[in-house]
Amino acid sequence: MQLEHRKIVLGICGGIAAYKCPELCRLLQKQGADVYTVVTASGAKLVSTATLQALSGHPVGSEIFTAADNIGHIELCADADCMVIAPATANTIAKLAHGLADNMLTAAALAAPCPLIIAPAMNSRMYRHPATQANLEILKQRGVFIIPPADGPLACGESGIGRMREPAEIAAYICALLNRHGLPFAENTLLPKPDAPRELTAQKLLPTASGAGLRVLITAGPTEEPIDPVRVITNKSSGKMGFALAQAARERGAEVTLIAGPVHLPTPAQVNRINVKTAQDMYDAVKAKLDDVDIVIGCAAVSDYRLAYVYPQKLKKETQGDSLTLTLIKNEDIIAMVGHANPRPFTVGFAAETMAGEAQAKEKLARKNLDLIALNDVSRSDVGFNSDDNALTVFDRDGKIADLPKAPKAVIAAQLTELIFNMVQSSRGTASGNKE
Numbered sequence: 018m019q020l021e022h023r024k025i026v027l028g029i030c031g032g033i034a035a036y037k038c039p040e041l042c043r044l045l046q047k048q049g050a051d052v053y054t055v056v057t058a059s060g061a062k063l064v065s066t067a068t069l070q071a072l073s074g075h076p077v078g079s080e081i082f083t084a085a086d087n088i089g090h091i092e093l094c095a096d097a098d099c100m101v102i103a104p105a106t107a108n109t110i111a112k113l114a115h116g117l118a119d120n121m122l123t124a125a126a127l128a129a130p131c132p133l134i135i136a137p138a139m140n141s142r143m144y145r146h147p148a149t150q151a152n153l154e155i156l157k158q159r160g161v162f163i164i165p166p167a168d169g170p171l172a173c174g175e176s177g178i179g180r181m182r183e184p185a186e187i188a189a190y191i192c193a194l195l196n197r198h199g200l201p202f203a204e205n206t207l208l209p210k211p212d213a214p215r216e217l218t219a220q221k222l223l224p225t226a227s228g229a230g231l232r233v234l235i236t237a238g239p240t241e242e243p244i245d246p247v248r249v250i251t252n253k254s255s256g257k258m259g260f261a262l263a264q265a266a267r268e269r270g271a272e273v274t275l276i277a278g279p280v281h282l283p284t285p286a287q288v289n290r291i292n293v294k295t296a297q298d299m300y301d302a303v304k305a306k307l308d309d310v311d312i313v314i315g316c317a318a319v320s321d322y323r324l325a326y327v328y329p330q331k332l333k334k335e336t337q338g339d340s341l342t343l344t345l346i347k348n349e350d351i352i353a354m355v356g357h358a359n360p361r362p363f364t365v366g367f368a369a370e371t372m373a374g375e376a377q378a379k380e381k382l383a384r385k386n387l388d389l390i391a392l393n394d395v396s397r398s399d400v401g402f403n404s405d406d407n408a409l410t411v412f413d414r415d416g417k418i419a420d421l422p423k424a425p426k427a428v429i430a431a432q433l434t435e436l437i438f439n440m441v442q443s444s445r446g447t448a449s450g451n452k453e
């Protein structure tokens with residue numbers, strides 16, 4: 018059970034998908050959650066409040082001004098772990114974006130100190146309308162978690178984007194969010210399981226949206242350099258660190274593009290993933306995005322060399338004999354290209370070293386013109402490549418700025434992104450004369 022002792026407030030707007038909410042309620046309860054529901058007036062026309070009340074075991078919030086409901090809009094979310102609005106209609110999304118609180122659901126959302134998750138559902142044209150997109154963007158920048166709608170048949174008879182995600186997908190998203198690793202600087206590596214909902218309100222809050230308004234590009238994983246149609250030169254990178262960074266950055270409200278070498282890892286929610294194979298593909302993909310990002314984190318273990326000649330047919334030992342010489346030529350250094358770009362984004366590199374780490378890291382930082390470099394001691398067998406743990410030392414141009422001791426990669430990722438975002442946000446504040 019992934020949601021034991023969690024209180025979840027389920028807000029239901031007037032989209033046809035509201036009929037799926039009793040199932041969502043059941044799925045959350047199956048994981049141990051205590052679910053409270055709140056409906057808008059039109060939501061109440063589409064799903065029976067009697068059903069919701071019977072299922073949840075709590076009165077259904079609907080009218081702000083009726084004491085009979087016995088739940089106030091302020092109290093409803095005060096001790097909740099999260100509020101999820103599913104389906105979220107264009108109308109309610111607009112209200113949320115602009116802070117309207119004209120019904121129990123929007124008032125509860127405005128007063129909610131917990132993370133807010135919305136699952137939009139509407140006709141495609143309504144979804145694509147610039148007004149709706151602008152409102153979603155406002156919410157995204159504010160750190161609201163948006164479960165993007167799917168493409169498919171819609172209630173209006175048309176087909177297109179706008180279908181609410183299935184209850185199982187929404188429930189899985191909530192489980193992933195609430196059980197995430199990686200509260201920065203938390204004593205425990207995992208979010209503690211609450212003993213009782215009320216005691217944990219402070220710890221349950223998600224990290225601040227320190228990445229709001231920032232566009233981040235992360236390279237991750239190994240690259241593959243073909244030798245012939247069946248063989249490649251690659252390295253031991255698992256991609257886990259880069260993927261953890263992408264997730265941590267997204268959780269902090271940033272817009273994240275992940276350029277991934279060949280790895281079999283699931284894409285973190287709401288991260289835009291671009292798959293590449295060779296170092297050259299990765300270089301091209303980074304370059305194409307460079308003008309649209311504020312931060313680049315080079316976490317990929319890029320192959321330093323590629324074959325001078327790629328054999329068009331499979332090499333045969335029968336024809337090659339006892340030895341085979343391959344000529345390699347140097348690949349372009351991606352993060353050095355980023356560091357020397359003009360204008361350049363805030364640039365972060367990694368140094369995976371087996372010896373003389375600190376000197377190497379500092380030399381790389383200068384040569385590649387980076388803002389930060391994270392040193393990773395890959396000679397240790399307990400951290401680094403393929404491990405679920407990592408330990409990093411972070412340097413800026415003036416020297417060491419942080420030691421991140423051994424912890425799960427998700428925790429290290431949370432700490433590193435927090436560090437980067439705070440540096441970038443404070444330099445922006447300074448640049449715009451925003452100092453307090």
Ligand code: C5P
Nearest residue numbers: 315316317319348349350351352366367
């Ligand atoms: O020089 P070295 O490969 O050790 O530097 C590691 C850092 O440079 C990492 O951040 C890695 O992602 C980046 N890198 C790159 N392009 C390359 C080689 C390394 O972006 N061709």
